[in-house]
């Protein structure tokens with residue numbers, strides 16, 4: 532199966548500053564991939580590299596087996612909904628669909644019209660007069676009606692209220708089920724991704740901290756709580772992701788494929804949010820700790 536996104540030592544710098552460093556990923560197709568990280572982590576940079584809007588400063592990236600944005604056939608395979616789901620304020624909903632039809636060879640007009648009708652959007656209404664949620668749905672409609680193999684969305688729900696957020700994510704998941712799309716979606720809110728994603732990439736301070744199928748990540752990460760212990764005394768096959776201690780007690784989030792036999796530990800499962808926070812909590816090279824917004 533062709534990988535949806537492969538990156539090898541990928542990096543991008545703006546001036547002297549690296550926005551993405553040494554990024555190596557191999558994401559199989561058929562997933563809804565959540566790209567999560569705090570503000571400034573490099574999410575937009577990675578997505579812009581994947582959609583061909585930026586060129587790498589180091590390493591390489593292929594998307595669906597081709598170089599991003601290289602040829603029209605490659606452009607047709609990838610849909611992109613940019614941050615803040617931009618639309619043209621002076622154009623009507625119907626104008627947006629006409630533009631979509633003109634610019635995209637694989638345009639599915641019936642799908643676009645049907646979706647607009649189901650959403651209850653007036654085709655004559657100017658995009659500038661739509662609510663944020665309606666504008667996001669219009670942008671999503673255009674992205675889906677292009678009938679891409681991969682849809683990339685950069686923080687599409689960041690500006691939406693919780694209800695509009697849920698409706699947007701529902702619409703996206705329906706499209707995934709109906710049209711067998713692969714999706715890469717960025718957010719700095721774990722809760723947006725928790726319901727939708729089956730593959731996770733955590734990006735912090737321009738580096739990939741962890742990537743993999745959500746099910747596998749949740750099955751191999753555990754919380755250990757027990758008497759205070761130095762992390763260096765844990766078995767070699769238990770990779771410590773995060774550690775916290777009180778005078779008498781230690782709590783570790785570890786990654787391991789092996790069973791945990793030590794009777795000193797209380798072992799508990801962790802959720803996606805705990806997993807993301809553990810990777811974000813891991814001190815970066817410069818010792819600073821990034822913050823993640825967690826909303827329910």
Ligand SMILES: Nc1ncnc2c1ncn2[C@@H]1O[C@H](COP(=O)(O)OP(=O)(O)OP(=O)(O)O)[C@@H](O)[C@H]1O
Pocket residue numbers: 545546549550568569570571572573574575576577686719
């Ligand atoms: N055009 C640019 N010129 C210079 N620096 C940039 C540019 N775009 C991004 N950066 C810097 O690169 C880093 C990564 O930015 P990027 O927008 O990729 O992060 P992000 O994870 O998408 O953040 P956010 O969640 O806030 O959208 C940041 O430090 C940012 O300031």
